[in-house]
Amino acid sequence: xxxxxxxxxxxxxxxxxxxxxxxxxxxxxxxxxxxxxxxxxxxxxxxxxxxxxxxxxxxxxxxxxxxxxxxxxxxxxxxxxxxxxxxxxxxxxxxxxxxxxxxxxxxxxxxxxxxxxxxxxxxxxxxxxxxxxxxxxxxxxxxxxxxxxxxxxxxxxxxxxxxxxxxxxxxxxxxxxxxxxxxxxxxxxxxxxxxxxxxxxxxxxxxxxxxxxxxxxxxxxxxxxxxxxxxxxxxxxxxxxxxxxxxxxxxxxxxxxxxxxxxxxxxxxxxxxxxxxxxxxxxxxxxxxxxxxxxxxxxxxxxxxxxxxxxxxxxxxxxxxxxxxxxxxxxxxxxxxxxxxxxxxxxxxxxxxxxxxxxxxxxxxxxxxxxxxxxxxxxxxxxxxxxxxxxxxxxxxxxxxxxxxxxxxxxxxxxxxxxxxxxxxxxx
Numbered sequence: 001x002x003x004x005x006x007x008x009x010x011x012x013x014x015x016x017x018x019x020x021x022x023x024x025x026x027x028x029x030x031x032x033x034x035x036x037x038x039x040x041x042x043x044x045x046x047x048x049x050x051x052x053x054x055x056x057x058x059x060x061x062x063x064x065x066x067x068x069x070x071x072x073x074x075x076x077x078x079x080x081x082x083x084x085x086x087x088x089x090x091x092x093x094x095x096x097x098x099x100x101x102x103x104x105x106x107x108x109x110x111x112x113x114x115x116x117x118x119x120x121x122x123x124x125x126x127x128x129x130x131x132x133x134x135x136x137x138x139x140x141x142x143x144x145x146x147x148x149x150x151x152x153x154x155x156x157x158x159x160x161x162x163x164x165x166x167x168x169x170x171x172x173x174x175x176x177x178x179x180x181x182x183x184x185x186x187x188x189x190x191x192x193x194x195x196x197x198x199x200x201x202x203x204x205x206x207x208x209x210x211x212x213x214x215x216x217x218x219x220x221x222x223x224x225x226x227x228x229x230x231x232x233x234x235x236x237x238x239x240x241x242x243x244x245x246x247x248x249x250x251x252x253x254x255x256x257x258x259x260x261x262x263x264x265x266x267x268x269x270x271x272x273x274x275x276x277x278x279x280x281x282x283x284x285x286x287x288x289x290x291x292x293x294x295x296x297x298x299x300x301x302x303x304x305x306x307x308x309x310x311x312x313x314x315x316x317x318x319x320x321x322x323x324x325x326x327x328x329x330x331x332x333x334x335x336x337x338x339x340x341x342x343x344x345x346x347x348x349x350x351x352x353x354x355x356x357x358x359x360x361x362x363x364x365x366x367x368x369x370x371x372x373x374x375x376x377x378x379x380x381x382x383x384x385x386x387x388x389x390x391x392x393x394x395x396x397x398x399x400x401x402x403x404x405x406x407x408x409x410x411x412x413x414x415x416x417x418x419x420x421x422x423x424x425x426x427x428x
Contacts, residue, residue: 002070004166004198005032005055010064012050014304020288020296022278022304024050026221028064032200032214034165037192039201039209041238042218045274048202050221052170055200057085058302068166086114090159094171096151098143100388104130104154105139111161129157133187144375144384144392145399149180156187167191169201173208185211206238257281264316276306283320290321349376356412362404372402379416386413 012025025047032038040048053059054066057073065072073084098107108129109122117125130136133153143151152172159167169188173181189211191197201212209215210231215238217224227237257280265273276297283293297313299305308316353372357364364372372393379389393409395401402409 001034002067003031004034004069005030005200006065006067007031007051007054008065008067010054010061010066012047012054012059012061012063015296016062020279020282020292022275024221025054025061028221028223030216030223030226032198034198035192035196036214037189037199037201037212038214038216039203039212040216040218041203041206041209043204043274045220045278046204046218047221048204048218049170051218052091052168052200052202053302055166056089056091056168057081082114086111087162088164089166089168090162090164092152092156092159092167092169092172094174096143096148096155098151098154098158100143100384102142103139104135104141104143104146107143107154108157108161111158115162126157126161129160130154133157142388144388144401145395147180148176149183152176152180152184153187156184160191164197166198166200169199169203171203171205172201173203173205181208206235209234209238253281253284257284260320264319272301272306275301279306280320290317293317293320349373352376352416356415360408362408364402368397368402371397375402376416386417389413389416 007028007030010025010028011023014022014024028047028051040051042048050059054061055068057076060074066074068084068088073081076084099110102110105123105126109119109126112122112125127136127139130139133156135150135153135157138146138150138154143154146154167188172184172188176184185208188199188201192199192211201208203209209229212234213229215227215229215234217227229237257277260280261273261277265276279288279293279296282288283290288296294313294317295305297306297308297316298310299307301307306313350373353369353376375384375389375392378384379386384392390409390413391401393402393404393412394406395403397403404412
């Protein structure tokens with residue numbers, strides 16, 4: 001029986017052929033057997049997300065072959081590729097990626113719609129999955145009414161909707177607390193051992209590897225080694241590998257890139273921060289120009305960019321140009337960014353929240369403020385629509401909303417959208 005997944009001399013670039021091209025994968029050769037539980041493990045920027053995109057058929061490899069069940073998916077036509085994405089592989093995303101306007105039940109049933117399954121059957125099968133994950137009572141709710149752990153379980157149910165033999169877990173614990181992380185890991189183990197599904201985890205968190213039985217270690221876009229593990233050996237093996245990463249010598253420019261990235265990209269995923277770090281080093285080394293750098297910051301992540309909000313991209317670009325023109329050192333950068341309230345997105349969100357509440361005569365407690373910050377972060381990055389932002393502001397606190405009056409939530413939404421359109425949010 002051929003391996004269920006086989007990567008042969010796979011290479012992959014973002015922005016191929018341009019001055020700022022980034023080679024994400026280099027001569028990757030991997031075989032995964034049916035029913036295995038494996039992980040791609042490595043530091044930020046090692047190529048984990050790129051491997052996920054290729055196995056899932058989201059991106060094509062520019063060089064090499066990706067064989068799924070003995071077939072080269074690089075030769076699939078559009079229809080074959082669409083079918084493969086629907087029934088061949090299920091993806092559990094870090095960011096959940098639920099459709100905000102659909103109920104939990106319809107989010108889970110959605111993949112079955114593309115296969116032409118009738119509505120009664122879709123809903124029946126979706127409820128079975130929700131029951132298996134102990135969240136059947138959440139079926140009528142919308143995603144913004146759920147906690148992070150609940151949203152992740154809905155995401156798992158959706159990934160299982162069309163009964164795919166391969167499940168890819170993309171940093172599945174990144175937005176979860178320890179209790180919900182343990183539940184997700186336990187369910188992945190159950191899917192592997194009881195359902196005999198092939199589980200491919202993509203992670204940079206060592207502790208999440210406890211149930212994995214084979215690890216592909218990644219560094220700088222290549223597989224450095226493959227190791228069989230047991231619950232008794234995995235911790236020691238990963239610790240040794242991490243020590244090797246930390247012992248890597250970096251140039252002054254690389255050190256500066258890491259320092260700036262750590263501060264500016266707080267609140268972003270590890271892969272987003274890593275890609276920013278790479279292109280920042282390119283700019284600091286004068287390998288790309290200011291306009292190219294700014295364009296990369298604003299370009300969607302799935303297209304090889306960083307995916308910053310447009311105004312954020314402008315501010316970050318200006319900060320980087322200040323670094324270049326003034327030849328600042330790491331200590332100077334840390335001091336400036338730590339005292340500049342507009343540097344991290346988290347602080348920027350707080351400023352916007354305070355601006356929106358400036359004329360509000362009611363009281364907002366700490367829990368409401370935290371929930372409002374979460375919504376602003378999602379709205380400013382265009383993750384949720386204005387309609388859902390307004391609705392979440394007006395939902396009762398007991399339903400994970402902010403608890404504002406409907407007309408107040410609508411007024412704040414209109415005020416924020418006007419500022420976003422003008423790309424110039426007022427400062428306090």
